[in-house]
Amino acid sequence: MWPTTTTLAVDLGSCTAGVWAAHRGTVTGPLGHPYASRGRVVDVDGCAAVLSRLVRQYEQPVRPGGVVVACRPVLASEDEQAAVRRVLGLAFAPRRVLFVDTVRAAAIGSGSAAGTLLIVDVGAGLTEVALLRNGHVVAARRTEIGTGDLSRGATVDQLGDIVVRHVDDLRSGPEMPDVLTAMARGLLLVGDGAVQPGLVPAVSGALGARVHRAAAPRTAALSGAGMAATSLSRHPAGV
Template sequence: MRPAIAIDLGSARTRAWMPGRGMFVDVPTRVPDLADSPAPVRRGRIVDTDGCVRMLRALLHRCAPPWRPRPVLVLCRPVLDEAADRARAHLVLKEALAPRVALFIDSVKAAAIGAGADLADSRPLLVVDLGAELTEVAVLAEGAVVAARRAEMGVRDLGDAVTTATIARTTGTLVGEMLREASGPEVVDALGRGALLVGAGALLPEFVQDLAAALDTPVRAAPAPRTAALRGAAVAVMAARRHPMVAATG
């Protein structure tokens, strides 16, 4: 059976998972041997393709043996990413790891899976992902993202000018935009159930409180929220590896 790898390429940290090894990479996202260089990922976007290739090659080939046959990969991606973002990600994976199959999963969906949410549940789910440099809000219904918004703001921005209340209000604005533009009842229904909070922000009790106040709904912080997306991507890559079309490739 083909090797399987799940990767969460974040603005702050890069994490990778393999069956039998679990999470075997959890390091700052930076180009090897160039600690003072600009980060290759900013606000969820790959801004240095060559740097990302070097980083993944160094990390994954150092921590794991060469893969024969070529692996199946699932990479977490920010919700609402653009075609150019996906093209850069495909190029990085191709150059760094030469996978047989490379798939994407929305980070918010992966995090919900990793947090134990039942995506087969017909009731919509509101997910808030407060990461290092990005805030993402999405409503999942029957396993699909039906509404989403994002803001280029994260825990790294916290300081005198940006507080947890600031980010909570911004999140509330994003949810309000989804409510106004929704064509169905999913956003209202999801908001009524409460929000699932993932990412580094879920470790900040004051943000949990501020977000509950801004949304006027209960907020549940996911267990081990920083690695929830990777755990969900791990579930996805194992399902992909078992898929008949992938298995048939040998």
């Protein structure tokens, strides 16, 4: 028997949206313009309509009143999160919404959350670098540029320079020992940038550190959010 409500995970990017549903799997599709930009919701109704269309692909209906785990950009503001809550409210009428940083979700989805990790998420509209300790963000930087800017004159080398600058900034701060430990392990690269030729060698060469691509870089965050949602359904006290 299918449950009356469904536990969901949502990754609302600048160009694509993805939904994971318990017992149903994952659906993804283009988000469209100008529904979201640089990690911020621009059109609440438009984003909600996209998510509603996506879940209609499931054979079994997604009923209202469930729990949603939503990815958010690192360092997201309260206003940015409130806009996502409105989107999810319109699309799913959830009983509860929990947020997980996209970088944390991607680490979980990549099987790399344990220990000390430097993760780089180069998406369509944002480039994020975060230091994680046992799956929790302890320091992070972000810049509003991504692979979507490659069609507007940006270059892969510029994206690499941004990543290197953020890593250097973290390395010069109070978290330096953990950053050095993470660099010895190697950086994890996720997001659309992970499939861009030239980015891995550019970052690796500039930092003198290994850079590993996630096995499924574009969907790692959604997979991790789904895993967090599954854990939440089993242990309602938290994710």
